[in-house]
Amino acid sequence: MIRKAEFVISNTAVDRCPKEPLPEYAFIGRSNVGKSSLINSLTGQRHLAKTSGRPGKTQLINHFRIDDNWFLVDLPGYGYARTSKKDKAAFQKLIRAYFTQRKQLLAAFVLIDIRHEPQPIDLEFMEWLHDHQIPFALIFTKADKLKPGARTRATEAYFKAMAEVGWVEAPPHFVTSSSKNFGQEELLNYIEGINADFRAGQA
Numbered sequence: 001m002i003r004k005a006e007f008v009i010s011n012t013a014v015d016r017c018p019k020e021p022l023p024e025y026a027f028i029g030r031s032n033v034g035k036s037s038l039i040n041s042l043t044g045q046r047h048l049a050k051t052s053g054r055p056g057k058t059q060l061i062n063h064f065r066i067d068d069n070w071f072l073v074d075l076p077g078y079g080y081a082r083t084s085k086k087d088k089a090a091f092q093k094l095i096r097a098y099f100t101q102r103k104q105l106l107a108a109f110v111l112i113d114i115r116h117e118p119q120p121i122d123l124e125f126m127e128w129l130h131d132h133q134i135p136f137a138l139i140f141t142k143a144d145k146l147k148p149g150a151r152t153r154a155t156e157a158y159f160k161a162m163a164e165v166g167w168v169e170a171p172p173h174f175v176t177s178s179s180k181n182f183g184q185e186e187l188l189n190y191i192e193g194i195n196a197d198f199r200a201g202q203a
């Protein structure tokens with residue numbers, strides 16, 4: 001598990017992101033998907049990322065240094081209905097710049113509420129990641145809200161729906177709950193695996 005998690009910087013510009021060449025992973029999803037809760041449960045720090053019932057509050061790129069070894073990046077939530085057109089455009093610009101310019105980004109994690117069917121905004125975003133050759137995995141959140149059998153059915157239905165709109169291969173996925181604390185270990189092992197490959201490639 002994570003031993004040390006430190007907040008580094010929040011900002012609105014890619015060129016102000018930390019300069020240390022550590023491997024980096026971005027967490028993104030629709031507002032209220034449970035991203036802050038997941039980051040807090042992964043790091044074992046209850047107040048590292050801010051959480052609230054009020055959606056759409058995170059509008060910054062937030063960097064956290066994990067175990068002096070990698071960066072966890074908390075990106076703004078998308079698709080919040082009450083966001084103005086101007087804010088949506090600014091968000092898109094920021095996110096596009098981040099994903100296309102951040103060289104040390106090794107993978108993105110797209111968070112999906114396990115109870116929801118695929119939404120156009122998520123599918124379009126995954127398509128965009130795919131087009132820009134940014135590896136990504138899915139994290140199904142709030143899995144405690146479904147019984148184990150229903151969780152499997154929900155993820156299978158999700159991938160079936162993705163296949164129907166043209167996805168040839170299902171991305172890697174994780175099923176997590178921040179309130180009941182499961183799925184974090186698999187996710188961290190996956191990140192450690194990529195980190196190990198990255199370092200082996202550098203050696």
Ligand SMILES: Nc1nc2c(ncn2[C@@H]2O[C@H](COP(=O)(O)OP(=O)(O)OP(=O)(O)O)[C@@H](O)[C@H]2O)c(=O)[nH]1
Nearest residue numbers: 032033034035036037052055056077142177178179
């Ligand atoms: N049952 C359950 N509720 C959760 C879980 N994770 C988050 N929630 C609830 O979902 C709501 C949103 O959680 P946040 O973690 O603030 O969501 P967020 O994605 O960071 O929200 P934004 O800042 O709007 O992007 C809160 O009321 C949380 O308590 C979970 O694993 N299980």
